Each structure stands twice: as C-alpha cells, then as structure tokens.
Amino acid sequence: MSAAVVLPLRRWILDLAATAVLGGVALAGMWPTFAGGSYLPAAIGGIVLGLAIAAVCAWRGWGMLITAGVTVAVYFLLGGALALPHTALFGVIPTLDTWQRLALGTVTSWKQMLTTVAPVSASDGHLLVPFLVGLFGTVLTASLALRLRNVAWALLPAGVMLMLAILLGTPEPAFPLAQGLVFAVLAIAWLALRQLWDPHNAAVSVSEINPARAARMRMRRLLAGAAVLAIAAGAGVATSAVAQPVQPRHVFRDVVIPPFDVRDYPSPLQSFRKNVRDQSAKTLFTVQGLPKGARIRIGVMDQFDGMVYNVTDGGPDSSSAFTPLRSNMSPDAKGLPVTLKVEIGEYSGVWLPDVGAVSDIVFTGDRADELRRSAFYNPATGTAVVTSKLATGDTYTVDTIMPASVEDRQLADVDFGKVPLPTQSNVPEELTSLAAETVSGAETPIEQVRALETFLAEGGFFSHGLEGEVLSRAGHTAERISTLVGGDQMIGDDEQYAVAMALLAREVDIPARVVMGYYPDEERAGDATFDATGDDVHAWVEVNFAGIGWMSFDPTPPEDKVPNDQNTKPKADPKPQVLQPPPPPQEPVDLPPTLPDDRKGEEETFDVLGLIGIILAVGGIVLGILLLVAAPFIVVGAWKAATRRARRNAAEPTDRISGGWDEVTDRAVDYGARLDTGGTRIEEGATLAATLELPRAARLAERADAVIFGPDDPTPEDVEAFWAEVDVIVGGLGADAGFFRRLRARLSLRSLLGGTAVGARLAEWRDAAIARRGSRPETIGRRTRQPSTSPLESERS
Numbered sequence: 001m002s003a004a005v006v007l008p009l010r011r012w013i014l015d016l017a018a019t020a021v022l023g024g025v026a027l028a029g030m031w032p033t034f035a036g037g038s039y040l041p042a043a044i045g046g047i048v049l050g051l052a053i054a055a056v057c058a059w060r061g062w063g064m065l066i067t068a069g070v071t072v073a074v075y076f077l078l079g080g081a082l083a084l085p086h087t088a089l090f091g092v093i094p095t096l097d098t099w100q101r102l103a104l105g106t107v108t109s110w111k112q113m114l115t116t117v118a119p120v121s122a123s124d125g126h127l128l129v130p131f132l133v134g135l136f137g138t139v140l141t142a143s144l145a146l147r148l149r150n151v152a153w154a155l156l157p158a159g160v161m162l163m164l165a166i167l168l169g170t171p172e173p174a175f176p177l178a179q180g181l182v183f184a185v186l187a188i189a190w191l192a193l194r195q196l197w198d199p200h201n202a203a204v205s206v207s208e209i210n211p212a213r214a215a216r217m218r219m220r221r222l223l224a225g226a227a228v229l230a231i232a233a234g235a236g237v238a239t240s241a242v243a244q245p246v247q248p249r250h251v252f253r254d255v256v257i258p259p260f261d262v263r264d265y266p267s268p269l270q271s272f273r274k275n276v277r278d279q280s281a282k283t284l285f286t287v288q289g290l291p292k293g294a295r296i297r298i299g300v301m302d303q304f305d306g307m308v309y310n311v312t313d314g315g316p317d318s319s320s321a322f323t324p325l326r327s328n329m330s331p332d333a334k335g336l337p338v339t340l341k342v343e344i345g346e347y348s349g350v351w352l353p354d355v356g357a358v359s360d361i362v363f364t365g366d367r368a369d370e371l372r373r374s375a376f377y378n379p380a381t382g383t384a385v386v387t388s389k390l391a392t393g394d395t396y397t398v399d400t401i402m403p404a405s406v407e408d409r410q411l412a413d414v415d416f417g418k419v420p421l422p423t424q425s426n427v428p429e430e431l432t433s434l435a436a437e438t439v440s441g442a443e444t445p446i447e448q449v450r451a452l453e454t455f456l457a458e459g460g461f462f463s464h465g466l467e468g469e470v471l472s473r474a475g476h477t478a479e480r481i482s483t484l485v486g487g488d489q490m491i492g493d494d495e496q497y498a499v500a501m502a503l504l505a506r507e508v509d510i511p512a513r514v515v516m517g518y519y520p521d522e523e524r525a526g527d528a529t530f531d532a533t534g535d536d537v538h539a540w541v542e543v544n545f546a547g548i549g550w551m552s553f554d555p556t557p558p559e560d561k562v563p564n565d566q567n568t569k570p571k572a573d574p575k576p577q578v579l580q581p582p583p584p585p586q587e588p589v590d591l592p593p594t595l596p597d598d599r600k601g602e603e604e605t606f607d608v609l610g611l612i613g614i615i616l617a618v619g620g621i622v623l624g625i626l627l628l629v630a631a632p633f634i635v636v637g638a639w640k641a642a643t644r645r646a647r648r649n650a651a652e653p654t655d656r657i658s659g660g661w662d663e664v665t666d667r668a669v670d671y672g673a674r675l676d677t678g679g680t681r682i683e684e685g686a687t688l689a690a691t692l693e694l695p696r697a698a699r700l701a702e703r704a705d706a707v708i709f710g711p712d713d714p715t716p717e718d719v720e721a722f723w724a725e726v727d728v729i730v731g732g733l734g735a736d737a738g739f740f741r742r743l744r745a746r747l748s749l750r751s752l753l754g755g756t757a758v759g760a761r762l763a764e765w766r767d768a769a770i771a772r773r774g775s776r777p778e779t780i781g782r783r784t785r786q787p788s789t790s791p792l793e794s795e796r797s
Contacts, residue, residue: 007146011197015145015154016051018190022158023047023138025183029165030130035119042122043130045082049074050138058146071139075132076102083131086123101125106132112324113168121327129168137161151194155187262322262385267310268299268351268516272495272539273474276464279534284347284518289340290355291402292526295552297517298351300381300542306426306478309499309514311383322376322385325361329379333357333401344394345531352384353518353532356400363396371396381513406548411446417544419511427503428482435507445510449543449553452504456497456555460490461563470563472496489563494539494556501541501555511544515552636747640666643752648723653714654707660719660726661704666751667730668692671741681705696729 027043053074057067080088080098083105087098094102109128113120120126140157148154162183287296301309313322333356340355347353352375354361361384363371374388438455442448465472472491473480476499484496498514505512516539518532519525542550643666647659661681668688669675675684685701688694700722707714707722714722733745 008197012055012146014190014193014197015151016055016142018186019054019138019142019145019154019158020047020051021186022141022155022183023050023134023161025179025186026137026158026162026165027130027134028179029162029169032170033113033120033168034122034126038122039127039130042082042127043134045078046131046134047138049078050135051142054139054142054146058143067139067143071136075135079128079131083127084125102128110168123327133161133164137164151191155190158183158187262311262313265311265350265385267301267308268349269301269309269476269495269499269514269539271349272493272516272537273464275534275537276493277466277534279346281533281535283345283531283533285345285353285532286343287340287353287355287530287532288342288528289338290520290527290530291336291338293405294338294355294402295515295517295519295538295540296353296355296530296532297382297515298353299516300378300383300513301516302381302513303422304424304427304499304503309476309502311381312422313378321380322378322383325372325375325377327360329377330357330359330401333359333403335401335403338400338402340398340400342396342398344390344392346392347532348390348392350385350387350389352386352390352396354382354384354398354400356382356402358382358384358398358400360399361396362399363394365393365395367391367394403549406551408446408450411545411548411551412444414445414545414548416445416509416511417546417549419544421506421511421513424503424506426478427507428478428485430482430486431500431503432507434485435504438504439508445545448508448510449505449551452501452510453541453553453555456490456501457557460484460492460497460557460561462493462557462559462561463491463563464493491563494537497556498539498541501553505541505543513542513550515540515542636749636752639752653716653719656719657704657707657714657722660723661701663726664688664697664700664729667733667745668694668697669751670745670748671733692733694729694732696725696732700725700729 024044024047027039027047030039030043031037033039050071053067053071056062057070062070076099077094079102080094081092084098084101085091087101088094105125105128109125109132112124113126113129137157137160141154141161144157145151145154162179290296299311301311303310303312335357337359338356342353352361358377358379361375361377363369363375367388370388371386371390371394375384375386377384435452439448439451442451461470463470463472465474470491472493473483474495476495480496481500481503484490484492484500490497502512502514516537518536519538520527520530520532520536524530539556541553541555543553544550644663647663648656650656650659665673665675665684665688671692673688673691675687679687681701681704682698685698688697703722703725707718
C-alpha cells in the first residue's frame with residue numbers, strides 16, 4: 001500500500017476540476033453519434049464516479065491494484081443504473097441480465113456501436129461506450145494528476161478519451177472549434193498552474209529571491225501565460241474561419257467491414273413458383289393486427305442482370321443499405337402507428353416478413369437473442385434479413401408506420417422522385433421501344449405508370465403453369481421476359497408481370513422496383529389474424545413519387561383471366577409485331593443455387609477458424625514485439641538478481657557480509673549516488689548518508705567492518721540480520737522516489753557497466769592475484785580498501 005497523498009486543498013480542487021472539464025469536452029464529441037444528449041447521463045455519471053474513485057484511492061494511499069478493483073466494482077454496481085437502466089430492477093438495482101450485459105459489453109459494445117448506423121439509440125445498450133470511456137478515462141487521468149508531480153502524464157488518458165470520442169463517432173464533427181480550443185487552452189492552463197504551485201518552485205523563490213520580487217515574478221508568469229492562451233485562441237478562431245477542411249474526417253465507422261453481404265443469399269423472387277406449387281395449403285406465418293389494405297413484404301428487388309431481379313446493398317448512398325437492427329429506424333416516417341405480432345409457422349429462410357416503415361423489431365421466444373444478433377434491416381426498402389434463418393415457433397413484434405393511401409387525383413401534378421437505383425443490365429432490346437410507345441399518350445407521371453400497368457394487366461393472361469393450367473414457364477430471365485412481351489399472347493403470373501413492368505418503367509426513366517410478399521384476398525382483408533399461405537404470395541411494382549414515396553401497382557392480370565385457346569386468342573393491346581430472334585449468343589449466367597441447409601454451418605466454421613487464426617497470428621506478433629522490446633529489461637533484471645543471489649549465497653560468511661554492503665552501494669549507484677573507487681566502507685556510508693539521506697547506511701558500514709574484521713567469523717544469524725538491514729535500506733531508497741524514478745533505477749546499468757562496477761571487477765582480480773602469491777590482500781569483497789583508522793580494524797591487523 002502506498003502512502004496517502006497529502007496535498008493542499010487548492011491542488012485537489014484544481015486537478016479534479018480540470019479532469020472533469022477535460023473529460024466533458026472529450027465526450028462532447030459523441031453528440032452526433034446519439035443525435036442529441038441522450039448519452040449525457042451515462043457519460044457524466046462515469047466522469048463523476050471516476051473522480052470519486054481517484055480521489056478516495058489517492059487520499060487513502062491505495063495502490064494501483066486496489067484502485068483497479070474499486071473501479072471494476074463500481075462499474076458493475078452502478079453501470080446498470082447509468083448505462084443499462086432498461087435491464088435493471090426499477091431502473092437502478094442490477095439484475096443478472098444487467099451484470100451479464102456489463103461483462104460482455106466491455107468487449108462487444110464497441111463493435112455494436114460501430115456497426116450500427118448513426119444516430120444510434122440509447123435504448124439499444126450503446127450507452128455503455130460513453131460510460132466506459134468516462135469512468136475508466138477519468139480514473140486514470142485524475143489518479144495520475146493527484147499522484148504525480150508532472151501533470152503532463154495525466155494529459156495522456158485525457159487525450160485518449162478525446163480521440164476515442166472522435167474515432168467512435170461520425171465523420172461530421174460535433175463542436176470542432178470549441179472542443180479543440182477548450183481542450184488545448186485548459187490543458188495549457190492546467191500545466192501552467194501546476195508549475196506555478198509546485199512546492200519546489202515556491203521554495204526556490206522564497207529562499208533565493210525576496211518575497212516582493214517573487215510575487216512580481218509569479219504575477220508576470222501568470223499574465224504571460226494568459227497572453228499566450230489568448231493569442232493561441234484568437235489564432236485558432238481566425239484560422240478556422242478561412243481554413244475549412246476540404247474532406248470530412250475519417251473515423252472507425254468508415255473502415256469497419258460490414259458483417260453482412262446480401263449477395264450471399266438468392267433473390268426471394270426465385271422461390272415464387274415454389275411457394276405457389278408446394279406451399280399453397282401450408283400456414284407459413286400468422287400476423288395479428290394487419291390493417292386492411294396492408295401488404296407484407298419479404299423482399300424489395302431493385303437490380304436486374306438479365307438472369308434475376310435481386311436485392312442489392314450498394315452502401316449508404318444507394319437505394320438499399322443493410323444495417324443491424326436498432327430502435328427508431330424510420331424517424332421521419334409519417335402515418336398511422338401500428339404494432340404487429342408475427343409467429344412463424346412452416347415458413348423458413350432468411351427474408352423476414354414485415355410491413356410499412358418499420359420503426360423497431362423485437363424478437364421474443366427462445367431464439368430471441370440469436371435472431372436479434374443476426375438481423376439486418378434496410379430502411380430505404382423496408383427489407384429485413386435474419387442470417388440465422390427463421391424456424392417454426394419464432395415470434396417477434398413489429399412497430400411500424402403505415403402511410404396514408406394516396407389517390408391518383410392527388411398525384412396529378414406530382415413528378416417522379418429522385419432516388420438512386422442500381423444500373424440495369426442485359427435488358428431485352430425490344431422493351432425500350434415498347435415502353436416509349438406505351439407511355440407516349442400519357443401526359444403526367446401517374447398516367448405513364450397507369451399506362452404500363454394497364455398494358456400488362458389488360459393485355460395479358462394469368463397462369464401459374466401448374467397441372468391443369470395453361471403452360472407458363474417459371475423464372476424472369478431476360479429471355480423469359482422477351483418471350484412474355486414478344487409472343488402472340490402474354491401468359492404468366494406475378495413473377496413475370498412485375499418484372500416486365502419494372503423493366504419497362506426503368507427504360508423510360510421511371511424509378512421502379514419489384515416487391516415480393518403476401519397479402520390476404522378481399523374476403524379476409526381486415527381480419528384480426530391473417531394466416532399467410534402459399535396461395536397468398538404476390539409480386540408487385542413500386543414507383544417513387546416526389547414528396548409521397550413509394551406507391552404500389554399491380555400489373556398482373558386477374559387470376560380468372562385465362563386464355564381459352566392460346567394459339568388463336570389475340571392480345572388485348574396491339575403493338576409492333578416484329579419477329580424477335582433469340583438474344584445474342586452469350587455465356588449464360590448460372591442461376592444462384594438455392595442455399596444449402598448446411599451452408600451456414602460451413603461458413604461459420606470457416607469464419608471461426610479464420611478468426612482464431614488471425615487472433616493467434618496477431619497475438620503472436622504482438623507478443624514477439626513485446627518480448628523483443630522487453631528483452632534488454634529482462635536481461636538487466638536477471639543479471640541483477642543473479643548477482644544478488646551470488647552475494648547472499650557466497651561460501652564464506654565474511655563474503656556474504658561484504659556482498660550485502662556491495663548490494664547497498666550498487667542500488668545507491670542506480671539511484672544516482674556517486675561513489676569514488678577505492679573508498680572505504682566508512683567513507684561510502686558517509687557519502688550515502690549525505691547524498692541520499694540514508695543515515696542507516698553509515699551505521700551499516702561500521703557494522704560491516706566490525707563483523708568482517710572481528711576476531712570471529714560471523715554466524716549465520718549475523719548474516720541473516722545483516723541482509724535484513726540491507727533489504728530495509730534498499731527498500732527505503734525508492735520510498736520517496738516517484739514511480740518513474742524507481743523504474744529508471746531498476747533498469748539502470750550504472751551498477752553493472754559503469755560507476756563503481758569496473759572498479760569492483762578490477763579489485764576482485766587484484767585480490768585473486770595477491771592470494772596466489774600468498775600475501776594477505778587489503779581488500780574485502782569488491783573494492784580496494786584504504787587502511788582503516790578504527791581501533792577495531794587496527795587490532796584485527
């Protein structure tokens with residue numbers, strides 16, 4: 001246990017206040033991350049608790065280990081109330097769930113916040129990050145400030161807090177000018193005041209300068225420091241006014257690898273015909289609370305490559321960007337709030353059924369945590385994905401906003417919306433002229449969309465191609481769509497007609513996409529519970545209108561509109577009859593295979609093994625670097641330890657006593673003592689007593705001479721008592737020294753390679769040479785001794 005820290009009251013106030021303000025300025029950078037001050041209770045609470053821990057531990061003189069233990073205990077006792085109140089009893093008392101989240105949050109909370117699109121929600125457990133930074137950063141900063149003479153060391157953890165707030169935040173800074181300026185000015189002022197109030201400086205001023213002059217010098221320093229701060233602040237403000245950054249700053253969020261890639265999963269539209277054929281009588285899932293006219297979607301597809309209309313994830317600037325689930329995912333949505341309860345039946349797959357502008361998805365049941373961790377949502381399209389796959393019995397609640405219905409007359413003067421969409425490729429060439437001809441008579445955007453819808457719905461016929469129905473091939477490749485619109489009759493189902501309308505619309509610059517989902521027929525619309533089966537699967541088209549959003553359109557003919565004779569029945573809407581040859585020869589693109597049942601397991605195994613390998617490789621490299629850096633220090637420590645053991649275990653008792661004194665002088669040399677080679681022990685003891693304020697060293701030197709030159713050899717008890725005194729003196733050398741001075745002494749090479757060490761080795765060689773000649777040397781141990789003038793030594797001679 002260290003000695004208690006005794007400081008003037010103003011030092012306590014200065015250090016604690018400066019730490020609090022620096023921590024607050026640093027954590028202010030998280031304001032954009034949370035889109036407001038919802039994180040402030042956790043951040044400020046962490047700072048206050050950190051100040052209290054540092055002050056109490058410094059006052060009581062508790063060491064590093066006790067301080068760390070107190071910090072961890074406070075984290076688990078009060079972390080629930082400040083960072084995870086929704087898991088605590090009455091919002092204050094921690095529960096087992098709270099402690100589990102606190103323990104895991106020290107590792108996982110950073111990743112969760114970085115992989116969640118900002119602004120993040122405080123209710124999703126993200127408050128752990130500002131609380132952790134505030135608590136542990138403040139404990140380090142305040143502890144170093146209160147315990148060390150040089151306050152510059154305390155600025156290191158404070159600077160780390162500032163960098164973490166920036167790197168964990170967003171590219172848009174919170175208060176860049178104020179934050180940086182206040183932090184720099186406060187740090188400089190803290191350094192200046194600490195230097196001005198340093199007792200050593202004050203003592204020098206009083207002893208060497210008269211009081212009046214000392215007071216004037218202090219005032220001059222204070223005014224000069226204030227002037228420097230004012231000039232720096234003014235220069236910073238002036239520079240920032242004309243030197244705005246050209247590019248946004250880069251943060252960790254920009255380089256985090258997305259944990260989800262939608263391209264790993266086949267398009268939901270590829271399973272359309274399978275739903276109709278194999279699951280027509282199966283209850284796939286049940287929805288409670290579905291409003292009348294609402295449609296359940298499982299996938300929104302906005303990219304066509306000639307083989308499949310697929311869901312895309314082109315990043316934040318595209319029409320689709322998937323992110324982990326969070327609260328309030330549609331903050332700008334307007335309409336009727338609705339809560340739906342969904343229970344999965346025989347439905348399986350990764351595409352999660354949802355409705356409207358989803359605000360929150362809460363999983364319940366035994367797999368709630370697993371589903372939550374593997375769920376991703378695209379706010380732009382409303383598509384949700386669960387990579388761990390849905391299974392029978394899974395349940396969840398959807399909080400969503402249902403937009404108000406819009407009639408065509410309300411869209412009479414509304415233009416199409418400007419939304420980014422992926423580029424289409426391998427679109428049948430005939431669709432360009434067909435789309436232009438179809439919308440040529442339309443005057444408004446809504447009339448253009450209705451013209452395309454009517455052309456397909458009224459000019460085509462419906463067939464799933466099942467047993468007993470007119471032949472209708474599945475799929476929606478470029479060849480299939482070309483056959484649909486280029487044949488004598490258009491025959492297909494939702495899959496072909498929705499894709500055809502979307503492609504036609506995109507050819508005339510109408511922002512359109514394909515949606516697949518489920519909705520009840522007119523007889524069941526508005527029922528309290530909707531049991532979705534394969535018969536309820538549909539595909540439709542959504543078109544974006546400025547200021548309105550995405551509107552649904554149904555280009556599929558009625559199911560009862562079937563051709564009586566597909567060889568003779570004409571089309572309802574004539575168009576140029578041009579014999580279309582097959583598409584130009586090209587390498588066919590293989591359809592993405594249906595996801596195997598064991599695919600996820602294989603991928604997970606590979607990822608886990610790869611991750612373990614990376615961790616081991618990085619750990620090995622880091623360990624090797626640390627060992628390489630620490631090698632000199634390990635060698636020095638081992639060398640000194642070996643020397644000490646050799647001295648204490650010497651064969652002759654007198655050599656053990658002499659070695660004990662050598663241990664004292666070696667450690668004194670490491671702490672900066674200057675000992676002349678060839679001096680007697682009495683002289684060395686006097687030097688240590690004067691330079692290092694060790695009066696016990698002088699008495700130990702006399703005791704060593706008395707034992708060594710006494711009439712009898714020292715007993716083992718004498719040796720143990722002598723070495724006990726050696727340990728007390730050596731331990732006292734670092735009692736009043738700071739941490740870094742003790743570290744420097746332990747790593748010093750002066751006692752081994754310099755100082756008195758060379759003389760020690762020469763003396764030992766000389767002793768050996770004299771002994772071989774049969775003469776008694778005047779050396780004992782390692783140094784050449786001058787003839788002693790003490791009566792005891794004269795009698796011994």
